[in-house]
Amino acid sequence: MEAACMQQSSQQSSQYSQQEGGDVDSELSPALPESFQEVTHGRLGFRQVACLIGLLGAALLALATVPLNPSVGEVASSNDVSMEEMSWNPRNLATISCSAVTCDIYSTPLDPNIECEGPATSADCLDKCCGSIACDAIPGFSCMATLGPTFLTRQISYFRSGQTSKTCKGQAQCEDTCCQGRCADTSCPAATTCKRPFPPERCTPSTCQEQCCYEKASDDYCGNGLTAWTMACKSCQTLTEYCEVKLGLDFETTPTEVWNHRAFERVMNNLVEPGCEVKETPRCEDLLKFGIKSVFPWHNSGEAVSVNGIDVIAGGTRAVSGGDDKLVFIWRIADGKMLRNYSAHYSAVQTISTFNDATFFCAASETEAIVWRSSGPEDSGVLSMEYTTGDDTVPTTSCVGINTWETAIVGQADSFTVIWHWKASKTLSVPTNPKDQWKWQIDKDAGFVRWPDQFKGHDSEWQVAFTEWRKSLFGLNSRRLSNTSEDVKGRRLRPADRTAPWTNWFTNTRWGDVPVYYYQPDNWGPVTSIAAIPFDTLYAVGYGHGSIRVWITYNGFLKSLIPQAHDGAVNALVSAPAGNTLYSGGEDGMIRMWDVFNGKHLGDLYAVFAGPVRSLAVIPGGNNIYSGHAGGLLLLWIPGLKKLWCHLDTKAGSVNALQVNPGVVGQVLVALEAGEARVYEMR
Incomplete structure (x- = not known):
């Protein structure tokens, strides 16, 4: 009986050491729920006490017959279980x-x-x-x-x-x-x-x-494009120093024609990356009389420098910016005077996007995306709503306001974007993952799962579940939002209804509003840029591994796919104010034009000599675009002619963000790595 009790105690002690101490591979031992473990602990404790009482009685009987000073051999050969082995307390710490x-x-x-x-x-x-x-x-x-x-x-x-x-x-x-x-x-x-x-x-x-400092091998600072600027950055050199070594020439004494000829020759022979050539264009200061109107320096604090995001608040008199200091400021464009500051972010602010209502804007950092109130009644300047991924290992990367009322798009490092109805605290992940709502398969990127043909044009439990889920997701069960034809066979929206807010959202049960393909993120890379498409209910997303996808805002379905838009990350996206053109800028220093609806390539603007593209902005008329680059250059383009009009050297590091002021002709705001937000204006 004693042997059985001690064996049970030993087994229990071993069991607790596995559950509490973690010495045994947890994958081989199924974990128990905490509540079950607590009950088990209680039951085993009573059994343990019973065993201890029995053993204590046996020990007292043995003391009467055992010598007071047993030999070492006798102690070593004892089979008695120690008190430490029998104890189930994993810490054995006394309370003091x-x-x-x-x-x-x-x-x-x-x-x-x-x-x-x-x-x-x-x-x-x-x-x-x-x-x-x-x-x-x-x-x-x-x-x-x-x-x-x-x-x-x-x-x-x-x-x-x-x-x-x-x-x-x-x-x-x-x-x-x-x-x-x-x-x-x-x-x-x-x-x-x-x-x-x-x-x-x-x-x-x-x-x-x-x-x-920055790490040479990190993509965060130098980027991941195959350009001379990136290679120079990773070797702690300036672009000129790097190219002088690679070309075997002295920049100061070599004529431009000779320098560019050698650069072209070396690029064609794969001896140097593109970007060492010199692009001779007029300075914007000389051609267009560009000059600094105002400077906002407050992000350059003692322990933070870079300004990462900037936007113009509707009305054109105020700007909002955010930076490495984790702060967001509203300031006056005319003179750079600070009007208000916001401080609730736990990490550097990466992007800023104002909403069309002129009352709210969204600021995104790695830890959260926050909607702030910028103007209005006495509660202006107060945090309105906050979004986090719910996973510390998945940062947020960006937040962009779209035309749809009270809605923003949040980018994440896991390749997903989230359509965030922030006023109602509702979200829809894109690509839509319906595995919890419906029973359908999910395949890899560029693969697909097609709905069975027998369900086309017929109601099914999948379609009903899909529709009901979308309706309840944004609390729209009681709203009548269907803008489709009353014809039961109709599967398309009427053209006049395509731009209506939340067009056809969650109420159409016809097959045409159910996705034929579902794409699962696989090696897309983090979301690096987002752009709303102002002339349709679409938004474009650029990813870390060079692809672009255009999604439908009202249901999260894929509209068009550009598998390899750039070599390296797609850092910037902007849509023309009218028409179907989408501009993208990448780590490869290229600016490319695409058809939004089908992903067709429309042309290139070569800017590799300026370094990776960090930002893009289109003037309201759409005839010109600005590009900001890692090398500190601001370039002005005529995309219709595929021509670089002029350049401006900020001499303040990477141009992280750009925004054209629609209220003032020839005025552009830039967010700079050196810690300043500047306003440039044609004089």
Whole structure:
């Protein structure tokens, strides 16, 4: 009986070690629900106690016959199960009072009567018994003494640094909260990183290298296109330095014709990437009298620089911008005066997009997309709605307002976009994934699953489920939105209804509104750009691996596909205000024109010499487009003639975003890597 009890105890101990300690491969041992484990623990505890009582009685009987000083051999050969083996407590930590815990200089003691799981140096005790401390209350603490002479006390305000408080707990957190380093004093390991051309002035101690340097192998900074600019960036060189080595020429002393001839020859022989040639075009300052009207410098704070997103608020007198400082500002275009700031983002703001109602705009960072109120009653400037992917490993990449009322498109790093009806807090993932709503197969990208022919033109449970799901998704069960013909055999929308808000949304049960093909994201790459199509209920999406897809806004179905639009990421998309032309700009330095409805290639604009395309903007008439590039150039094109009209060198790093002011002829706003938002205007 004792042997059986001890065997049971040993088995239970082994079972708990598998469930609690994780020593056994969890894939080989099916996990139990937490509630089931708790009940099992309770039952096993009673059995354990019964075994312990029986064993204790046996031990007392044995003490009467066993010598008081047994030999070593006798102890070693004992088959008795130890108390540690029989114990099911996975931690075996005693509860102690906080009065026995000593807090270090980076924290303050809390209520001594609080209890924690000891010993006194355990993480639980330090967390429960020691509280935060103000930077200036740390006894004997000095940034220079602790971290070195290149670190200074953090004295800038919340508005400039993004710090929400001056209290901290623990040495590492206190050093980051209380101290600042200087990028000028930060060394970048030459083997893996390069100095940023436009680093912030200050940096956080634990992330100074990340803030002041960039990784050579990373696509985030240098891009992933096959251009001379990207290759130069990855080798810590300027474009001129890189091309001089590759061409074997001196740029200053070599005539332009000779330089370009050598560059063309080397490109044709695959000895150098495109982009070393010199493009001789007029300067926009000379040809069109372009000049700076105003500058907004507030994103260039002590620990942040780049301005990443910019847009014009309807009316044409105010602009909104966001940047690495995690802040969003509204400012006056005429003189760059700051009017309002917003601070609720947890990471750098990547894109800004205003809505047509002139009241709201959307700002996207890696951690969230937020709709803000920009004007209106007393609640203006207040966060209106927030969207997150719900998965920390899947960042948001962009947010774009579309013509449809109270709706935006959010891009994600997992290749999905989300049609976000933000006022109703409803979302629809695109490509639409109906596997939870209907029983149908899903295949890979460029493959497809076709609906069975026998269902065409006939009602089926799939069609009914599809329609009901779409209706309930946006809370439209009680609305009458069908704009189709009353003819029961009709499968197309009437042309007059194509531009109506939410045309044919969720109410048409005919087969023509059910997708024939479903595409599953597979090696598309993250969503890198989104553009609303103003003349139809469509939006275009550019992906990290070079493809473009045009989706139907009101149901998320695929309209057209461009499998390989660019070599490298599609960084920018913009639609002509009328007609069917979509412009794309990529890491390969090319600007390409496409037919929105069928994906047909309409022409190219060559801009590889300016570096990867980072942004595009079309003037309201559609006769000209601007392109912003990683090399700091702003180019003005005549797409009808496929001609570069003029160029402007910002000398401020990558032109991350562009927006034409529709309220002022010849005015364009740019967001720059060097930390400024500028307004250029023809004089």
